[in-house]
Amino acid sequence: MREKNFSGAVQRLISTALTLSAGLVLLAAGPSIDVQAEPVSHPNNLDRILYFNSDIRDAADCAITVEGKQISFGARVTNPSITCPDAFAWSLFARAIDQEFWRNWATDSQTWPAKPYPLCGAKNDKGTGCCMPGNDKNPGYEDKTNPSQHCPFFPGDFDGANASIIPHKANPQAAAQITAFHGSMPVPGEEGRVIRQEMAEIVFRNQPFLDYVFANNLYNAAGLGEVFNVAANAQADSSPYRRGNVEAGLVRIAFPANSVMLKTNWLNQERARELGIVNDADNPYITMEIDSPVIDNNGSNLEAGTHYLVGMHLSSKDLPNWVWATFEHVDNPGRCDFIGCNDSFGYVSPDGQAEDLSNNYTAPAMKDDGLVASSTVFAPGGIYTSGPQSAALGAIFKAFGIGANSRDGLLPSPSDKGWLSYRLKGTQVDFTDAVGWPTRLGNSVTEGGFVGSSSCISCHARASVDSDGGPAIGVFPPELSEVGYKQSNKGVPDPYWYYNSDFHFTMKALPSDFVWGFLGAAPLADPASK
Numbered sequence: 001m002r003e004k005n006f007s008g009a010v011q012r013l014i015s016t017a018l019t020l021s022a023g024l025v026l027l028a029a030g031p032s033i034d035v036q037a038e039p040v041s042h043p044n045n046l047d048r049i050l051y052f053n054s055d056i057r058d059a060a061d062c063a064i065t066v067e068g069k070q071i072s073f074g075a076r077v078t079n080p081s082i083t084c085p086d087a088f089a090w091s092l093f094a095r096a097i098d099q100e101f102w103r104n105w106a107t108d109s110q111t112w113p114a115k116p117y118p119l120c121g122a123k124n125d126k127g128t129g130c131c132m133p134g135n136d137k138n139p140g141y142e143d144k145t146n147p148s149q150h151c152p153f154f155p156g157d158f159d160g161a162n163a164s165i166i167p168h169k170a171n172p173q174a175a176a177q178i179t180a181f182h183g184s185m186p187v188p189g190e191e192g193r194v195i196r197q198e199m200a201e202i203v204f205r206n207q208p209f210l211d212y213v214f215a216n217n218l219y220n221a222a223g224l225g226e227v228f229n230v231a232a233n234a235q236a237d238s239s240p241y242r243r244g245n246v247e248a249g250l251v252r253i254a255f256p257a258n259s260v261m262l263k264t265n266w267l268n269q270e271r272a273r274e275l276g277i278v279n280d281a282d283n284p285y286i287t288m289e290i291d292s293p294v295i296d297n298n299g300s301n302l303e304a305g306t307h308y309l310v311g312m313h314l315s316s317k318d319l320p321n322w323v324w325a326t327f328e329h330v331d332n333p334g335r336c337d338f339i340g341c342n343d344s345f346g347y348v349s350p351d352g353q354a355e356d357l358s359n360n361y362t363a364p365a366m367k368d369d370g371l372v373a374s375s376t377v378f379a380p381g382g383i384y385t386s387g388p389q390s391a392a393l394g395a396i397f398k399a400f401g402i403g404a405n406s407r408d409g410l411l412p413s414p415s416d417k418g419w420l421s422y423r424l425k426g427t428q429v430d431f432t433d434a435v436g437w438p439t440r441l442g443n444s445v446t447e448g449g450f451v452g453s454s455s456c457i458s459c460h461a462r463a464s465v466d467s468d469g470g471p472a473i474g475v476f477p478p479e480l481s482e483v484g485y486k487q488s489n490k491g492v493p494d495p496y497w498y499y500n501s502d503f504h505f506t507m508k509a510l511p512s513d514f515v516w517g518f519l520g521a522a523p524l525a526d527p528a529s530k
Contacts, residue, residue: 044376045365050435051341054361057427058084058344062389064392066399069098081318085427086345086360089310089325090393092260092314092402093422097414099184101262104156104203108520110148110214113140115525116220117150129527133214140525150525152214154207189380191333192448193485194275195310199445200266200290203517209259218252223520224469224512227253232467232507253513259317261515265445266290266307268317270396275333276524277308283331285309287416289410309412312443313456315514322514324428324456326443330386332422334444336362337380338452343424348387359387386423438491449485460514471519472509473497477526 034352062084063074071091073080080088097106117139120130131138131151136158138151147153204418205213217223227250234243234251243251265276268287279285287309310332316323328335335341341349344360351362367379401422405413412418428441459475466472476486498509512518 004060015254025190026352027242040368040376041262044190044366046366046378050363052433053340053440054358054363055433056344056358056360057342058086060088062345064345064396066392066395068257069399071396080317081316081323082429084345085323085429086343086424087324087392087426088316088318088323089424089427090346090396092316092323092325093327094396094402096260096262096314097402097419098400099156099206100412100414101204101206102264102412104154105206105262106148106152106154106210108203108205108360108517110153110155110356110524111205111210111217111517112520113148113150113152114522115149116522117527118220118524119217119223129416131214131219133211144175144212150221150527152210156207159258166294169495173312177364185195188335188339189378190449191275191381192337192444192451194448195265195267195332195445196448198267198271198275198329200268200307201309202264202266202451204262204264205257205517206260206262212255212259212432216253218250218518219521221469223519224465224521225467226469227251227469228465228469228507228510229511235505235507253511253515255317255515257317257511263313263446263518264309265311265443267310269306269308272308277331277333279308280331283329283421284407284416284418285421285519286412286416287407288412309418311443313446315456315460317513319429321430321457322460324441324460325439326425326456327422328425328443328445330423331383332444333383334380335423335425336384337364337382337444338378339426339440339454340364341384341423342426345390346393346424347389350387389420428455431455431461442488447488450481450487453479453481453487453490455488455490457514458489458491458493460516462489462497463512463516464498464509465512465518465521466509467520469518475516 059077061074061076062080063072064084064087065072073084073087077083080091092227096105118133120132120135129139134252138153140150141147141148141153141158145476147158202252213219216227218227230249231251245251251311260373269279269287272279279287282499285331287308288304290304295506306526309329311326314325314327341362342360343349348359349362351359353359362384365379365382365384366376369377395519399412403417405415407413407416407418425443426441428439430439439455439457440452442451444451447454462473462475464472477489478513479487481487498511499505500505500508
């Protein structure tokens with residue numbers, strides 16, 4: 001239990017007296033004074049605001065049982081994704097690992113080819129110079145290192161031959177060529193921002209997701225532009241009635257309910273060491289030997305070597321606005337900073353609490369700023385411990401064989417002990433809570449520098465395309481932190497992002513069903529030009 005410190009006021013009075021007696025001498029030497037931050041009394045203003053982040057997200061009706069690989073959420077639960085979002089998030093975590101997403105799911109570059117060929121028409125059913133769903137001989141598929149250069153490619157259809165992530169044997173020479181990180185921390189306590197700028201990000205999509213993109217010609221900019229124009233014309237011609245999707249083309253982008261997208265963040269081992277991140281035996285990282293170009297937030301990261309999985313986002317279309325969940329390695333610096341960590345199912349909070357308080361919320365670290373007129377502020381950058389694993393999560397892991405063994409092989413496996421090192425940061429199923437308070441969810445790595453303003457669902461609501469199939473709304477609104485980092489969007493979307501504010505309500509942005517991956521859609525390539 002966090003204890004109140006009643007000596008702080010006395011110490012501040014003494015500090016005030018010393019300040020007055022020191023006069024101009026103290027003012028001149030001010031910058032060199034090392035003020036020791038004092039303990040924080042509770043509850044304080046931060047606590048009262050964070051109260052809205054600590055809601056218990058799994059209902060009392062959630063009663064999880066496991067039989068084989070079948071997970072039941074309780075007889076009273078008809079929709080676990082919204083009634084039991086934390087338990088549901090852990091079930092997604094287990095199923096993604098069981099399906100070996102790193103081997104079998106499609107990456108962004110496999111979903112949106114760099115030089116896409118057009119979708120085959122009715123008269124061209126052989127896939128020559130065009131792409132046909134279900135054809136195992138589409139153009140480019142014969143290239144073992146880059147099969148998705150022209151057509152969407154799902155590795156699970158080809159024995160998990162995920163050519164975008166090629167494991168390699170340790171190469172000391174390659175490791176020696178890695179450029180060391182020599183920068184200083186741009187903002188004290190923002191280790192997550194440093195990792196974010198250094199990491200390699202790989203997004204995976206399951207088969208229902210890729211199949212929908214492929215079959216509906218959404219893998220290229222021309223196909224997306226066509227959907228925009230069909231939708232805009234349908235609105236202009238058919239209002240107030242809605243037009244359904246027909247063979248002539250989609251009128252809206254709406255993924256099937258079993259679609260899942262998974263964003264993973266990988267940090268090169270050498271860079272991790274420079275940041276003081278150690279892969280210890282008690283809480284090992286999932287690692288992968290990556291020997292191919294991956295795209296990070298600064299461009300192309302071509303560094304070969306061992307990479308640590310530091311964080312991952314899971315999103316499922318089980319709800320119309322998707323289910324959002326984010327996971328982090330337990331030893332990530334600053335894991336619960338700014339917004340806290342909230343898990344009512346998988347792991348008990350390590351915060352000492354009274355018997356009548358819930359154990360789902362881990363509060364962000366705080367400190368007294370030590371000023372004469374003091375304030376409680378965040379104390380970011382530290383390591384947050386974890387409470388014990390729940391019996392129900394243990395049963396899920398056991399049923400799926402997750403974390404049963406030590407690492408064996410170049411690629412991860414479901415049985416890697418490292419999977420037990422990850423913690424649910426939180427889930428999100430709506431833009432606001434029942435009283436209208438904007439919900440927040442952010443990963444200390446993926447959203448490093450803007451965790452406090454982050455909302456997965458609100459950010460992804462901005463994902464949209466224009467009449468050319470390009471991005472219509474930017475990722476970030478015009479808001480900055482005090483140090484200059486762009487901030488995320490939170491709360492409900494603005495209708496005027498998508499429509500002009502007149503009585504014609506003409507469309508200017510077509511929502512892409514919360515999927516930012518469409519940013520990677522390229523213009524059609526000419527099959528005749530090699």
